[in-house]
Amino acid sequence: xxxxxxxxxxxxxxxxxxxxxxxxxxxxxxxxxxxxxxxxxxxxxxxxxxxxxxxxxxxxxxxxxxxxxxxxxxxxxxxxxxxxxxxxxxxxxxxxxxxxxxxxxxxxxxxxxxxxxxxxxxxxxxxxxxxxxxxxxxxxxxxxxxxxxxxxxxxxxxxxxxxxxxxxxxxxxxxxxxxxxxxxxxxxxxxxxxxxxxxxxxxxxxxxxxxxxxxxxxxxxxxxxxxxxxxxxxxxxxxxxxxxxxxxxxxxxxxxxxxxxxxxxxxxxxxxxxxxxxxxxxxxxxxxxxxxxxxxxxxxxxxxxxxxxxxxxxxxx
Amino acid sequence: xxxxxxxxxxxxxxxxxxxxxxxxxxxxxxxxxxxxxxxxxxxxxxxxxxxxxxxxxxxxxxxxxxxxxxxxxxxxxxxxxxxxxxxxxxxxxxxxxxxxxxxxxxxxxxxxxxxxxxxxxxxxxxxxxxxxxxxxxxxxxxxxxxxxxxxxxxxxxxxxxxxxxxxxxxxxxxxxxxxxxxxxxxxxxxxxxxxxxxxxxxxxxxxxxxxxxxxxxxxxxxxxxxxxxxxxxxxxxxxxxxxxxxxxxxxxxxxxxxxxxxxxxxxxxxxxxxxxxxxxxxxxxxxxxxxxxxxxxxxxxxxxxxxxxxxxxxxxx
Amino acid sequence: xxxxxxxxxxxxxxxxxxxxxxxxxxxxxxxxxxxxxxxxxxxxxxxxxxxxxxxxxxxxxxxxxxxxxxxxxxxxxxxxxxxxxxxxxxxxxxxxxxxxxxxxxxxxxxxxxxxxxxxxxxxxxxxxxxxxxxxxxxxxxxxxxxxxxxxxxxxxxxxxxxxxxxxxxxxxxxxxxxxxxxxxxxxxxxxxxxxxxxxxxxxxxxxxxxxxxxxxxxxxxxxxxxxxxxxxxxxxxxxxxxxxxxxxxxxxxxxxxxxxxxxxxxxxxxxxxxxxxxxxxxxxxxxxxxxxxxxxxxxxxxxxxxxxxxxxxxxxx
Numbered sequence: 001x002x003x004x005x006x007x008x009x010x011x012x013x014x015x016x017x018x019x020x021x022x023x024x025x026x027x028x029x030x031x032x033x034x035x036x037x038x039x040x041x042x043x044x045x046x047x048x049x050x051x052x053x054x055x056x057x058x059x060x061x062x063x064x065x066x067x068x069x070x071x072x073x074x075x076x077x078x079x080x081x082x083x084x085x086x087x088x089x090x091x092x093x094x095x096x097x098x099x100x101x102x103x104x105x106x107x108x109x110x111x112x113x114x115x116x117x118x119x120x121x122x123x124x125x126x127x128x129x130x131x132x133x134x135x136x137x138x139x140x141x142x143x144x145x146x147x148x149x150x151x152x153x154x155x156x157x158x159x160x161x162x163x164x165x166x167x168x169x170x171x172x173x174x175x176x177x178x179x180x181x182x183x184x185x186x187x188x189x190x191x192x193x194x195x196x197x198x199x200x201x202x203x204x205x206x207x208x209x210x211x212x213x214x215x216x217x218x219x220x221x222x223x224x225x226x227x228x229x230x231x232x233x234x235x236x237x238x239x240x241x242x243x244x245x246x247x248x249x250x251x252x253x254x255x256x257x258x259x260x261x262x263x264x265x266x267x268x269x270x271x272x273x274x275x276x277x278x279x280x281x282x283x284x285x286x287x288x289x290x291x292x293x294x295x296x297x298x299x300x301x302x303x304x305x306x307x308x309x310x311x312x313x314x315x316x317x
Numbered sequence: 318x319x320x321x322x323x324x325x326x327x328x329x330x331x332x333x334x335x336x337x338x339x340x341x342x343x344x345x346x347x348x349x350x351x352x353x354x355x356x357x358x359x360x361x362x363x364x365x366x367x368x369x370x371x372x373x374x375x376x377x378x379x380x381x382x383x384x385x386x387x388x389x390x391x392x393x394x395x396x397x398x399x400x401x402x403x404x405x406x407x408x409x410x411x412x413x414x415x416x417x418x419x420x421x422x423x424x425x426x427x428x429x430x431x432x433x434x435x436x437x438x439x440x441x442x443x444x445x446x447x448x449x450x451x452x453x454x455x456x457x458x459x460x461x462x463x464x465x466x467x468x469x470x471x472x473x474x475x476x477x478x479x480x481x482x483x484x485x486x487x488x489x490x491x492x493x494x495x496x497x498x499x500x501x502x503x504x505x506x507x508x509x510x511x512x513x514x515x516x517x518x519x520x521x522x523x524x525x526x527x528x529x530x531x532x533x534x535x536x537x538x539x540x541x542x543x544x545x546x547x548x549x550x551x552x553x554x555x556x557x558x559x560x561x562x563x564x565x566x567x568x569x570x571x572x573x574x575x576x577x578x579x580x581x582x583x584x585x586x587x588x589x590x591x592x593x594x595x596x597x598x599x600x601x602x603x604x605x606x607x608x609x610x611x612x613x614x615x616x617x618x619x620x621x622x623x624x625x626x627x628x629x630x631x632x633x634x
Numbered sequence: 635x636x637x638x639x640x641x642x643x644x645x646x647x648x649x650x651x652x653x654x655x656x657x658x659x660x661x662x663x664x665x666x667x668x669x670x671x672x673x674x675x676x677x678x679x680x681x682x683x684x685x686x687x688x689x690x691x692x693x694x695x696x697x698x699x700x701x702x703x704x705x706x707x708x709x710x711x712x713x714x715x716x717x718x719x720x721x722x723x724x725x726x727x728x729x730x731x732x733x734x735x736x737x738x739x740x741x742x743x744x745x746x747x748x749x750x751x752x753x754x755x756x757x758x759x760x761x762x763x764x765x766x767x768x769x770x771x772x773x774x775x776x777x778x779x780x781x782x783x784x785x786x787x788x789x790x791x792x793x794x795x796x797x798x799x800x801x802x803x804x805x806x807x808x809x810x811x812x813x814x815x816x817x818x819x820x821x822x823x824x825x826x827x828x829x830x831x832x833x834x835x836x837x838x839x840x841x842x843x844x845x846x847x848x849x850x851x852x853x854x855x856x857x858x859x860x861x862x863x864x865x866x867x868x869x870x871x872x873x874x875x876x877x878x879x880x881x882x883x884x885x886x887x888x889x890x891x892x893x894x895x896x897x898x899x900x901x902x903x904x905x906x907x908x909x910x911x912x913x914x915x916x917x918x919x920x921x922x923x924x925x926x927x928x929x930x931x932x933x934x935x936x937x938x939x940x941x942x943x944x945x946x947x948x949x950x951x
Contacts, residue, residue, distance in 0.1 A: 072381035132380035
């Protein structure tokens with residue numbers, strides 16, 4: 001079984017978060033990358049055809065617990081790959097989540113995670129990040145920079161799970177531009193629609209990125225504009241992001257949803273390719289009835305701030 | 318630790334099942350083999366003696382979940398092996414389940430799983446497939462084709478768990494014949510008795526098999542006759558089975574138990590030794606008050622049919 | 635990923651325990667060592683610096699279940715190691731538990747586990763053995779025999795989890811002496827204090843050890859004196875221990891706490907470095923209102939005895 005590889009990440013940080021005058025000191029599990037354990041492998045079937053599998057699940061390093069509802073919930077898939085691209089069956093990130101990862105310097109992780117200000121707008125959508133029961137198709141990698149994927153997920157009779165979506169992008173040299181769409185059948189058979197369009201350009205001394213996302217559920221709507229920046233610095237890099245999230249009146253009628261601004265800045269110092277030290281400061285400024293919160297923040301009251309700071313180590317294996 | 322091997326199966330299929338006019342489309346996890354992850358190893362102790370361990374648990378690839386009550390529930394055992402055979406301690410398949418696997422072309426898995434029409438007859442038996450707390454002894458493999466095993470399981474004070482059983486068989490060249498017996502102490506200290514006798518003959522162009530099983534719990538009785546067929550075809554094989562299950566009057570007084578016929582047919586196309594594409598059609602025809610159902614079928618009403626079809630990929634690693 | 639090592643133990647025994655005339659026959663999982671599975675690795679960062687990770691969780695081999703609240707609950711940590719020693723973040727054994735392991739011939743495992751007569755005295759301490767949210771510092775190994783560690787754990791707002799502690803010892807040639815202290819913030823913000831001092835001397839033909847522990851929570855106090863003995867014998871060794879546990883009046887007002895004497899004796903026969911057969915006899919004699927019990931013993935009534943015997947196999951991988 002030489003084809004089986006174990007891999008993972010342990011990311012532990014000392015985290016301090018504050019909201020409404022309450023503070024919390026913690027050992028956190030996802031400062032830079034989410035802690036995880038995985039097993040994967042690829043088999044060459046001949047004639048350019050390959051089969052592969054992937055199991056990956058969350059680990060909470062602070063107490064040794066895991067995701068009890070989905071042990072391998074980050075990804076569980078079997079794939080057939082060839083000149084035609086890849087057909088993948090199972091659970092994993094949707095095309096839209098892959099898109100948002102690409103244009104968020106934080107890859108939707110840690111204190112700076114842009115999805116902390118995304119709302120499913122009361123749709124009961126279970127597919128904001130990942131989806132169960134998916135059939136995915138990925139374009140091959142030899143299309144001159146064009147990349148893309150299509151997702152279809154069976155609902156199996158549960159609201160918030162039936163989904164289809166996809167993304168299409170172009171990445172060549174310093175440039176990367178893409179758009180993604182996703183529709184999930186939510187509560188009352190109403191569609192929760194996500195649309196994202198983004199781009200980044202690597203100037204060498206800095207890589208700015210821009211992404212615009214729009215979430216809709218019936219009359220409820222949320223619009224998010226994210227500006228990201230990655231700057232190589234010495235044996236590491238600076239990460240920064242700014243997101244302006246706006247909810248319309250119908251969305252604001254939902255508990256906890258409102259306008260919000262998310263700011264985050266980090267420095268990552270690489271001890272090796274696998275191991276890094278890092279520090280992040282972040283803040284969410286809510287308006288109106290918004291109660292968006294940073295990861296592991298104390299409870300936020302309507303329109304209040306959620307702030308955080310952490311310093312940690314990320315070790316990949 | 319060169320002695321540790323990770324292994325497993327990811328088997329994902331697009332499955333369509335129907336009962337009472339209701340249909341269900343799913344991503345299923347066990348079309349041909351059950352999806353699983355395992356770790357095992359053997360240590361040579363010298364003098365012909367070996368020690369070994371085996372951990373193996375279920376994976377639900379559609380959503381990344383596992384068996385939450387028994388993570389390593391397929392098998393968890395430590396063994397001492399030598400000229401005398403094998404002594405194995407832990408949880409795993411009982412001798413009777415090993416017998417039924419051998420003479421069911423589907424190895425009690427997927428839409429064609431013969432055990433879908435087996436009943437524990439209200440005995441609360443927890444040992445139909447596997448048993449906790451087992452001490453097993455397996456005969457050595459050099460007895461001129463004779464094979465066999467004996468099981469004893471501690472009940473630890475819970476009904477349906479105290480068990481003893483065994484099987485004895487003869488396999489040489491194309492022939493394989495065996496019988497298995499098992500008694501589990503069920504509800505009210507009454508024994509749930511299982512008896513199976515089966516045989517197969519490999520003609521080369523086809524391997525037919527026949528198995529007769531009898532389940533008893535007090536006055537309740539179920540008799541099952543299974544005819545199986547495996548036919549090599551091109552780079553794959555055809556599997557087919559037909560089971561006629563009959564319950565006596567006392568058994569039929571139990572909710573859901575009745576006479577039933579299970580039919581299944583499949584084609585398996587091997588892309589390699591490890592990876593196969595397959596398709597299966599199956600149906601259970603219930604009579605009287607029977608409500609036996611195919612895996613993941615919608616709920617069946619008394620005496621109604623349960624039908625299914627799937628197409629999938631099985632990848633072993 | 636050549637740096638990833640899987641390891642573990644499967645330890646299964648036939649165990650017979652008795653209390654109040656009730657007996658229990660079981661397949662047990664921790665006769666000599668606790669059954670477990672782990673993954674660990676070390677990365678050389680250059681300049682004497684290393685990074686490492688460690689995941690280790692309990693396995694119940696009798697039924698394939700795991701620790702459902704903390705899958706990797708034995709240890710989940712990431713470390714930076716160098717000339718300065720080791721900084722470790724995550725969950726694992728506290729310094730006090732490491733101390734007690736060292737001077738208990740049973741390393742707090744199995745029928746002879748000395749901690750079966752340790753009480754947290756109603757403090758709700760969750761740190762008797764291991765602690766979540768820990769930052770640990772270990773002295774380097776080149777201090778001429780001096781060893782030690784310091785622990786700090788964040789409470790994250792839960793009683794029984796905020797903790798600090800440490801140990802300091804000297805181990806050179808046959809001698810090992812150490813002391814450990816730990817304070818956990820328990821119910822009502824009252825500190826649960828543990829203090830241990832112990833020593834062992836390896837005479838070659840026998841290694842006696844002595845440990846004294848004191849547990850305090852407000853007016854409640856427990857004092858424990860353990861005498862241990864390890865005697866090499868043929869291809870194995872004899873283990874024996876005797877513990878005298880005394881509770882003061884305030885402690886005895888707690889349900890189940892009282893004076894107790896724990897006696898245990900074992901013979902371990904090594905088939906190899908990794909695999910051993912063993913047998914243990916043990917007994918706890920409670921006084922007053924004490925209800926301390928051996929592992930998996932039937933329920934003990936006030937002041938009664940709990941006795942046990944097992945014979946098993948321990949296989950490490």
